[in-house]
Amino acid sequence: MKLALELAGLRMPFAKALHTTAEMGVNAVVIDGRGEVSATGLSRTGLRQVRKMLGDYNLRVAALGFATRRGYATEADLERRIAATKAAMDFAYQLGARVVVNHIGRVPPPDSDSWKLMVEVLSDLGRHGHRAGTLLAAETGSESGEDLARLLAALPEGSLGVAFHPAKLASAGFSPSDALAALAPWVVHVILGNVGASSLSGGGAKPAAPFGDADIPDLLAKLDEHGFQGYFAVQPPPDEDPVPRTAAMVEYLRNL
Numbered sequence: 001m002k003l004a005l006e007l008a009g010l011r012m013p014f015a016k017a018l019h020t021t022a023e024m025g026v027n028a029v030v031i032d033g034r035g036e037v038s039a040t041g042l043s044r045t046g047l048r049q050v051r052k053m054l055g056d057y058n059l060r061v062a063a064l065g066f067a068t069r070r071g072y073a074t075e076a077d078l079e080r081r082i083a084a085t086k087a088a089m090d091f092a093y094q095l096g097a098r099v100v101v102n103h104i105g106r107v108p109p110p111d112s113d114s115w116k117l118m119v120e121v122l123s124d125l126g127r128h129g130h131r132a133g134t135l136l137a138a139e140t141g142s143e144s145g146e147d148l149a150r151l152l153a154a155l156p157e158g159s160l161g162v163a164f165h166p167a168k169l170a171s172a173g174f175s176p177s178d179a180l181a182a183l184a185p186w187v188v189h190v191i192l193g194n195v196g197a198s199s200l201s202g203g204g205a206k207p208a209a210p211f212g213d214a215d216i217p218d219l220l221a222k223l224d225e226h227g228f229q230g231y232f233a234v235q236p237p238p239d240e241d242p243v244p245r246t247a248a249m250v251e252y253l254r255n256l
Contacts, residue, residue: 071105126159
């Protein structure tokens with residue numbers, strides 16, 4: 001398994017988060033492009049410093065997270081949002097990442113004006129991604145896998161990927177297994193986080209890796225069947241000190 005760690009969830013300074021990740025034996029990270037490392041505001045000198053810190057710890061960038069306030073079917077400030085997303089895609093490539101993760105907004109009904117707008121914008125971002133060497137990936141959770149797959153099928157090939165988040169799907173009432181069956185050809189990144197309340201351990205034992213209601217071993221097996229080659233990004237829990245449980249989550253995945 002290619003494991004990565006979402007740095008922002010550690011809630012510590014960037015350099016310390018890199019050190020903590022390396023100590024866990026994880027060799028890749030997901031950087032929040034809206035956080036300490038700004039995808040749209042970092043200078044060339046700052047970029048070189050970030051690259052050096054990553055190199056010092058022998059860490060790769062699995063993906064760049066770039067959450068926008070609104071989706072790509074909302075007209076308010078849309079041009080600014082598109083420009084910022086393109087800048088983030090360029091920045092991700094400079095960091096060595098090939099995936100930019102964002103919520104694209106709720107998928108509108110087919111053939112509506114909002115649907116046509118979303119298809120147009122995502123097609124444009126897809127063309128930019130081909131030139132930049134990066135791919136925008138839609139994080140799952142706001143709709144069923146079937147609804148998102150319908151949108152993906154309407155886009156030019158290679159325009160949009162999927163950042164598959166099984167715990168968010170489960171917490172929203174969707175079946176992660178059914179969603180994966182619909183989305184598997186587009187999945188380029190997997191987020192394993194702590195959204196649900198139940199554990200994987202069963203029997204009332206303290207959970208070694210609380211990934212919510214999703215059946216992680218089953219999903220990993222299905223991803224393997226589809227030849228998934230991307231990263232599994234661990235999302236630290238919202239604990240006061242997230243490091244112990246994050247380390248347990250990493251160890252759980254290694255033991256699979």
